[in-house]
Amino acid sequence: MARLARLELSEEDVERMAGELSNILEHVERISSLDLDGVEPTTHVVVLENVLRADEPRPSLPRETALEQAPDPADGAFRVPSPQA
Amino acid sequence: MSAGIRELTAAGAIGRIEAGELSPGDLRDAYAQAPDELGAYLERLSEGGEPAAGELRGLPVAVKDIFCTEGVPTTAGSKILEGYRPPYTATAVQRLADAGANVLGKTNMDEFAMGSSNENSAYGPVRNPWDIGRVPGGSSGGSAAAVAGRLAPAAIGTDTGGSIRQPASLCGIVGLKPTYGAISRYGMIAFASSLDQCGPLTRDVTDAALLLRAMQGADTCDSTCVGIEAGVELPSREDLKGLRIGVASDFSHQVEGVEPGVADVFERSLEMIRELGAEVGECELPHAEHGISAYYVLAPAEASANLARYDGVRYGLRADGDGELVAMYERTRAAGFGPEVKRRIMLGTYALSSGYYDAYYGRAQRVRTKIAEDFTTAFEGFDLIATPTSPSVAFELGARTKDPLAMYLSDYFTVPMSLAGIPAISIPAGLAEPPGGGPQLPVGLQLTSPAFTESSLLDAAHALERAVAFDGRPPTLGEEA
């Protein structure tokens, strides 16, 4: 799970968290006993449809601004270690 | 005279400015120069204070550090965004500026809005002005402490499961969570997208209405924002005649875990409500008790996706991965996120993972539907529903940090309204002694109403506020600052 979430956790972290999460999940389990047959899930709170944006260009950021916060800018791009795959 | 200036409500200050008795510069200076012993601010801005047109007329407002402010550091209370300066400003903040307000400073908060005590900030906890050994509540703890502690005339924060209302309750001020979709979320660093809402934390209900009016409205940058079609009226009610107020017996002060002091204040409030002419009756919210369970599946699930972008690639913290990409991701996030954030990301990832989606996320979404239906049904017979805002008064720093579940239960009464997307306000209803004794601390009362009925909600809250006549000044502030 930590790998899926890209979080590096130490041994103790994993142990402690497992305990905490179990506790929380136990509480959360209470909803598994509810009768929810035929109930629609709420995927969207607001009752809206077809909110669309006109296909008109808006100004992009100047490149310096886009790269300003980058931890490792290089050649006008964002540099990262290469993926292994 | 700065302490005198800092006693004015926002509306009061605006009135003085309009009358030419006070300049926006003096107003701002009075606040900017007050020392922050509560840890409420992460950043105090030096610009602002010029006269401005618009309803808010140069009012300085404290802004929770979850709102992007162009060129000004915005951290969401996290180390992973240390030094980050957004290239744009949140719509809600822009609207305040368009109405004449200016940003006084960025307030401290629980990291990524995850918390109920403001002890989860990477930049230190915030203290409650009523007792500096106690928490102000969270996650908008800094905003609440700033307003209660006379470090800002008004503030804005965000509420996902109670993060405006609960700190307002613990700090003895007003906190409003508007209907989901009333105020644009563009520029509000996302925690749980289907629950997050911006709202005001203020000294009184009228101030809350003023800020809401300035900020609400549709935004082309936010597809889920519609604004409040009927607009926002400033409150004027002085009684509650003709109103029906519902109280759910299994979702109120009689629930196990509510402190006796809190329960007492709530009962006295109900009396006051009756005296003001309202009919108080019993309503039913059968699924509200499951709100916390549903919330602690849905919010972490959405958060796990919303926080995945903090990976060290384009901005913010980046840790050394020894040339390996996955290591870079993992170490960056391990170093940048605090324990509560990590807990919720793990919970959320789990709830969404293959094989568990239906059991957790799917069910939680259905519970959400039931809770919303409960409110719709209850509102057929009642105009408003009342609950205590928080089961407890402000607790001591460190008291709940070892027990995440106990911390989560602080949101017991506030979470269902978030799940249903309906507006809810907390107003100070009185003082109560904490368990274990000591100086009295504020207790909030929560009122909630149907979607987009903020004007009526504020009106009723205003009438009650008048009757309660809460002396909102924390004794710790002394006579003169």
Add this chain to the structure above:
Amino acid sequence: MAEWEAVIGLEIHVQLRTRTKMFCGCELSFGDDPNVHTCAICLAHPGVLPTVNEQAVQYGLQIGLALGCEIAPRSIFHRKNYFYPDNPKAYQISQYDIPLARSGSLADVRIHRVHLEEDAAKLIHVGESGRIHGSGASLVDFNRGGTPLVEIVTEPDLREPSRAREWLQLLRSTIKAIGASDVNMEEGSLRCDANISLRPAGSDELGTKTELKNMNSFRFIERGIAAEIERQRDVLESGGVVSQDTLHFDPRDGTLTSLRSKEYAHDYRYFPEPDLVPLAPTEEMLARAREALPELPAERRERYRSELDLPEKQATQLAFAAGLGSYYEEALATADGASAKAIANWVTGDLVARLRDAGEDDCDPASSKVTPGAIASLAGLAESRAVSNNAAREVLSALVAEGGDPAEIVEREGLGQMEDSGELDEIVDRALEAEPDAAQKVRDGNMKAVGPLVGFVMRETKGRADGGEVTRLIREKLGR
């Protein structure tokens, strides 16, 4: 040895020709400097929100309708969660179990679904390659990130690599005719992956399928699919079992490389996108999409049969072979004089044959040097007998080689039909003198011997003479 049947399905991504990205107002980029078309939204800064491009939805609807799909009355966006540097939010906004359109068909291939999503950014690898650890760095260019995509997934109805290629070309020309995309494989606006499995001929069950990626031309797609079918056949015939895999095809040496790695065992943890509201195409939106559709292949075939009276097979070919239909339509438009049938015959007959010989990758006349106007004009010249059929074929060769105008070529090469039969008469006489043996055989009744005589005349006239007329003159002169 058992007979094996290949079962092929295609997964196609098409970049849309909108002006702005799928979820923000940045302009689409065409080979610009890196990161000049980005904003806080497509860089996934904290606090930003997506907004849906209206034109992308229109194009999506058009594609769905063109493919005969049922448009979902309500569809939603989902988040597809995974970490990769070209995916700035660490989730892609896509559609999952409630897509824009479903259950359509194009020719004999059924369409499973059509949906909208956003493209990833571009990762450029720099530094040392070939090392397993610390293998250098990559640069991320977010210009492409957020480009609107339509994903089309077919049912596994294809059986032959060549048919897959043909069908893909038909899909391409259909989408091109709509104007929704440039659908150019070299530029990346059309991408295609294939799912391939084998089963015993006659079986109904599906075998284990593999996914083939990274084929960026029609020819490579055909070869890649063929290579994978071979590979699977070898595995099965040696008693082995095909395992699920994702493969890259290297066209340089025809090898297939497995990409079996952890990255591809993703749990995408799909959940509905809370920042966007559902799409519920209105009558107005659907009507607008339908009106904007060009004539689709099935409609066109019907029109060619009933209005132009073209034979079924030819009508089908013109309507369903990529590019032929629109080319033919253009030729018809320019033609004054030539009949529709004549033009059709030239297009589907000699022109297509010539292009195939010339090794054109997709036999698309539009990419040849022969303009529609030229073929129409040529058909006219031949039909009116201004040139002989043989001469016309020579003109066609010239057109294929260098383009140009048929009338000019005829004049330049002197290929016009021989007006003056006196000239022809004289050449026939010379033929009889030059080939006395053949002439004698014809006189004696052996008609087959006329060949060399006709050949002589044709050479002398550079093919301009009408073959029938030449033969007639020869026989007349020889008393036959």
